[in-house]
Amino acid sequence: MSADVLIGNLLNPVILFFFLGLLAVWIRSDLAIPTALSRFLSYYLLFCIGLKGGAELAHSGLSMDIFKVLALALGMALLVPLYAFFILRRRLNLYDSAAIAATYGSISAVTFITAINFLEENQEPFGGYMVAAMALMEAPAIIVGLLLFNLYDRNETGGSARSPSVRQIVREAVTNGSVVLILGSFLIGIVSTDKSVHALLPFTDGIFKGMLAFFLLDMGLLAGKRLASLRGSGGFILRFSVLIPLFNAALIIGLAWLLELSKGDALLLTVLCASASYIAVPAAMRISIPKANAGLYVPMSLAITFPFNIILGIPLYYFLLNQILN
Amino acid sequence: MSADVLIGNLLNPVILFFFLGLLAVWIRSDLAIPTALSRFLSYYLLFCIGLKGGAELAHSGLSMDIFKVLALALGMALLVPLYAFFILRRRLNLYDSAAIAATYGSISAVTFITAINFLEENQEPFGGYMVAAMALMEAPAIIVGLLLFNLYDRNETGGSARSPSVRQIVREAVTNGSVVLILGSFLIGIVSTDKSVHALLPFTDGIFKGMLAFFLLDMGLLAGKRLASLRGSGGFILRFSVLIPLFNAALIIGLAWLLELSKGDALLLTVLCASASYIAVPAAMRISIPKANAGLYVPMSLAITFPFNIILGIPLYYFLLNQILN
Amino acid sequence: MSADVLIGNLLNPVILFFFLGLLAVWIRSDLAIPTALSRFLSYYLLFCIGLKGGAELAHSGLSMDIFKVLALALGMALLVPLYAFFILRRRLNLYDSAAIAATYGSISAVTFITAINFLEENQEPFGGYMVAAMALMEAPAIIVGLLLFNLYDRNETGGSARSPSVRQIVREAVTNGSVVLILGSFLIGIVSTDKSVHALLPFTDGIFKGMLAFFLLDMGLLAGKRLASLRGSGGFILRFSVLIPLFNAALIIGLAWLLELSKGDALLLTVLCASASYIAVPAAMRISIPKANAGLYVPMSLAITFPFNIILGIPLYYFLLNQILN
Amino acid sequence: MQAYKKLEIVINTLEVRRLVSLLNEHEIGGYTYWKGARGRGDRGLQDGEGLTEAFSNAYFLVGCTEPEFERIREPIRALLADAGGVCMVSDVQWLVH
Amino acid sequence: MQAYKKLEIVINTLEVRRLVSLLNEHEIGGYTYWKGARGRGDRGLQDGEGLTEAFSNAYFLVGCTEPEFERIREPIRALLADAGGVCMVSDVQWLVH
């Protein structure tokens, strides 16, 4: 059964288009999605996911699960960058450690959306509030990462930190376009009437999978290009990029079992914790810790952790949750 | 009933996404739709509206209503900039008066499309030829505005007018991309077979509302950014931006009653007269009256009149038309 | 009946939007689709055609027809540039002859897609493997053209050829974005489950015709702009651009009759042979034979042969095939 | 290398056609330009926003000989006086190939 | 024509707002800029890829008088020291219109 799910996932066109993107880079094709389009596709996905999540929540109403999920989400978003930082510090310099810790504490919206697609294909229900959990987990890791950086920077080097204040960085992380769009769509989904949400379905549902496949093609191209910069960066980097997601996943699966989350919610939360940011956090780090090596933290999350999660991670976590929950 | 319609309009996701755009600017989010996309979305909307209007006209055939509507449309497009000009001249310089008069004499395609969406949600029929009325109203106000400008400019300053001749400006206004696209699609809609128009429905109808919502998000972002430049420009500007639309609306509602227009047609005509241009006219004015303050005529139409119309205007005009007609 | 098909084709909105594009250029409208969008639309069409072709092949399974079609396709792709070259050499210089020969030996994906649309509207079946035939025909003519050029260049001028080796050019032709995308989508279509291909239908099928119409509007704009550079280039150029497609079509129609191809397959193969490249080959020629006049080979294929094929060619070839086959 | 004049011109995007015609008419050997420039000047802010190109600029780079420059100097001045924009002139060495 | 200083600044796209504010604060008469520049420098490769503008640059062109230049010289130096980027200064002739 687990092999079935894995193969089903591998033969999903959405995932196959990701491979096509990787392949295109590998054979040095000039296939390239214009950046205006990439941006549009990612906004489209957030728009749809937010709206559907909000509409779903309006239907189901509030429940205790929401609070459990949001508390877990916030807790993990604060905890993961902490232990990631101390693991990283054993091998890497302060700049890279802080940047990578923030990267892995935050989340990847595309991985989340791919997991939602996976759940829908396996007819597994999940709560609309998961969208809120995702939005909630985007920023805290940036703050933790910068606080750790500032703390140790003052101790170690007497302070090389750049001028933007932590407050400013937090501000930017919270008003980040993706966060605003998904939270906004989520709220709009909550207040809109059933009829009007229904009228949007051909856009938000009909063409969704196709747009996702197209976007994953683009992500494959991007991941493929980024992979090159990891050459020669050593086994520690590679191990970290796979083992930390697995560790985070194991931790949250355990907590999901303790707190008796539903299978769908648990999978999404696992995916959020196991995923790493390659949009919001790198942008924040490029500005706030410019000495951190962007040739490290971007490809780790984008070219290793992201493919790992969408190809193997999601079906694996689902298999484990199927064993443990009920 | 009127409150219902107003609230229904306010809770329409399409309108709510406009608010989301405003909000994003207000909290200084970096959410931004690439301009290539904005352009595509606006072309898409014109394409669909034109095609559907043409197909509808091919079905219904010609009627006297068409001539009434087109005559009214043309008349108002010539009249509005005239009285707007003299009102404006009492407070503003010649440059700004001419530019703003042209702006308010012309129309906003997006307001028109939002009104069509409103009519469809309220199951109110309207004529396919309204699309032609819209196209007809785009250019005349530019001509009137420039004629007035040239007339007074020669009298007052001895002529500071720029080199492009009125003929050239008219040429450009008439061959404007939006006009060509909507009229072209309209004609294509007329000559195409039912079957082939039907085959386009998933594109022209299915995803329409979603694309409109996305576009209004973008309009919200734009309006929000433009709002800033109105700071400190005084009450006259603000009053004009709301009162002229209301006055134009009152005038055309009266005429609609006299000429016994159908409710749907009357609403669309009202919206056309009450709306102001923020694409074609500003582009023409930027070139032909460069001394006019673009920080005035663009935000007036885009950041005040446009939101006013789509949020309050449309339901209000509809309420009034419901009272007066039949 | 043939007149019916011709008129049906002319009144197809998809074709009419092409005319609208031409018209817009003619009246000097500023209508313009951003290039990021053009690129996206063309990728979208390849994505859909590839996926549907692959899925269709997975259904029908392999047959002898595939081998016949692929052999014919490859043969024509090698043969056409040969005879085209010798015809062209009688009037044009070596540079232009080689570039134009390569252009006409290769294919136009958009013409192919328009022909598929035509077949679907006439409920005429065709094999999914035609997509593979198309991909197979993109590159060989580039190689033949460059070999001929190098051969004669050495003889005539002692060698003015540019540095990129033939191998490098072949490499680039084969890893060309369009080829990779359509072949990749084709393979994904083959391995994907029915269910998952079905879930993509609203994207790949629903909005397809609309996207095609929009893209042909863009092609019309492009063709219109290119037309200007042909002014004063003489009757030979014009005759060649129409007669070579007709000659190629006659040849392949004869072969289709000999080899008893199905009507749908034969039409698509005819269209491939009759069409000329205006993306991949021009890009290759711009780099490898920079002295060839791009103001000749681009507008010939794009502004004459392409419109000729989609407006008259496709219905004409279909009419002939109807007479000859079955 | 050879001494050339380099002109850098910033002008409203809608005036691109006019400037290109002017360069063609005066038979200038070559030019390069791109759109999408934003900026601020006497005519206010051009922020590149909106659904029209009217509020964005184009940048032109023209390398020309001294006599070519003398030919277009006055026409360009007149165009800028009418349409707004700026033109900066400097000396460059042309890498002949 | 009139002697001017020309500044060319390449800076990370996310710093555009800061640089524009700086030019406004110091009342520089005008500027032009565009986004979408890629490049390499001390802070590594900025290849313009990805869903964020963080890995692409903006290019600023500022024509100003000598006193204006003296006014912004130090603030720009400080900004670049903090945020990375380069600034090149040269002499141009301004075509007055």
Place this chain on the structure above:
Amino acid sequence: MQAYKKLEIVINTLEVRRLVSLLNEHEIGGYTYWKGARGRGDRGLQDGEGLTEAFSNAYFLVGCTEPEFERIREPIRALLADAGGVCMVSDVQWLVH
């Protein structure tokens, strides 16, 4: 400030990879470039239209020291002779930070 050479190169977009490799090979300290330039020159009009980048140009800005310039001068000349394009060289002051 420090004296530098500034190179401005316009070249077909499809040649970007080659020029970047050339700059990397010769260990030039940094460069900036953008795509989307249109223009006219000996090889005709590059109008940026169409579904390929073959008819549009890229613009490179390279600030380098005199010795660096001497290193790449000949290779760039050879590249341009082969692929077309132009290169203008001028003197600038580098604002050291």
